[in-house]
Amino acid sequence: MIDILRPLRRQTPTGPPRPRIDLGTFEGVLYAIGDIHGCFDEFRRLEELILADGRRYDGRKIVILLGDYIDRGPRSAEVIAHLLQPLDGDFDRLCLCGNHEEMMLNYLDDPAEHSHWPDVGGRATLVSYGIDLDHMHRLARRDRNALRRHLAESIPEEHQHFLRSLPALVHSGTTVFVHAGLRPSVPLEAQTDRDLLWIREPFLSRGPQLPLNVVHGHSPTDAVILQHGRIGIDTGVFITGRLTALRLAGGAFSFLTSRGRD
Template sequence: MPRERLVMDMRETVVYAVGDVHGCYDQMRVLEQKIQLDAAKFRGRKIIIMLGDYIDRGPQSRRVIEHLMAPPPKGFLRVCLAGNHEVAMLNYLDGYLSREPWLAVGGRETLYSYGVDPAHLANLYASSDEVDERIREAIPAGHIGFLRSLPVMVCSDEFVFVHAGIRPGIAIEAQDEADLLNIRSDFLAAAHRLDRWVVHGHTIVDVPTLDGRRLGIDTGAFQSGRLTALRIVGKYGRLLSSRD
């Protein structure tokens, strides 16, 4: 089933886009509190758009998912987009991806957060299928349902919010889902050709810097300790960080 693509009217709206969390629950909570303080000076609708990759690499993927499943801060709407790491986890759980490729990109840390040590299971059970079965049993059905429900893009007349980016020269409605989740060089090399502002994560940057009409805000929280948000009011943007 293709993931949902949301179209929203962003007029009279304060938008906070948040980069890749990757299991960094503490940084996410700090940044969320800063967003709430910052938003207090604005009137109108307030939306937090999470740009995907909530799991893997960092230490607290389970807590991140539980937090995002709970109601958003008072006075906010929150939209959580899918990232390629959520899709990889689901592909593993559904049997389309073997265990090792997922573990290698951070799945091991995600399983630790659920109290599962895959190496210990591999020692306990002779059958690899049985190890996979035990792992699948450890992930709550509600969490899996949440990951399956995540839309892949939010767009308005002027903005696109997406995990990885878009393929230049292709209409927004015709974008391939795999590109929205995974694209890198073809998108990054063509920022000057975009006809809307694109806010994305997926590709780590030291400092978010506008490049043509795109802004990447994944500051590698799992290694830098810095989770970044972009606040947009009208045509004006401002960066907020969990470490300012």
């Protein structure tokens, strides 16, 4: 498979390091959802399954989303708007940053320097915000500052603030939740945002090589992957129609999935 994002991984993330959240030894139930990529219907279907599933458990429940809410699928703006709303009942939600959110923010800050983003899924996101791509291209040729202003005016400030504030990692006991993975053998506190958001190899073939279980998305597969201390739950919803969630309850992992396409 040709990896069209490989050249982009060499770029250094802009802005300050993203927050990292330590939940300590969490006594409730944790859910994690893989890459959504603008597939709003599948996301809502899976979220409803999680809410129903969680009613079987007492105490606090947290849903952790592993990033890549945008791009490729048709309804990125609706996904972000929904994530800004609280969950029902005794559920909380934690949203992590993915590499596609980072690419979008880089593009909003400097469209000329980061002009690749529309070609790797960003066009669908721009259209979901009602942006006319032909008008955008005319602005880009004429005045890059005008394009930057147009983008800032078209995407709600609340959405931009949400994306800029997303943490890079959630840690609970011996389980780490992250978008892409960890650099093998590197202590958790020394992991870089670039690796947390972008890494594939050597993480995919070797795992974290730390006394941790890493739950991640970013690298789509036909089914959940459990190997080498990592659990990959990106099941390529924008292709398969199947979005996957992990449940961690009482130290045991199990999985829920939205309905796949026939």
